[in-house]
Amino acid sequence: MSPITLKSYEDRIATHPSPLARRLLKVMTDKKTNLCVSLDVDTKDELLRLADTLGAYVCVFKTHVDTIEDYTYESVIVPLV
Structure with missing residues (x-):
């Protein structure tokens, strides 16, 4: 039985089929x-x-965000982005 070789996050960016997963892998890297x-x-x-x-x-x-009492898109999401 051969050992399992895991690819790094960086190596997986180029081959992952999901654009969202590639973006997350890039952030993680x-x-x-x-x-x-x-x-x-x-x-x-x-x-x-x-x-x-x-x-x-x-x-x-x-x-x-539904538990944030004073939530508005402009006051929470915009600053986070």
């Missing part, structure tokens, strides 16, 4: 992380503060 964090908070200020603090160290933020 550039930031040198595959860490995902869940930002389950109640206010936009807390979400944006955590995103600003942790953004350099993670490749994905997961959140539930």
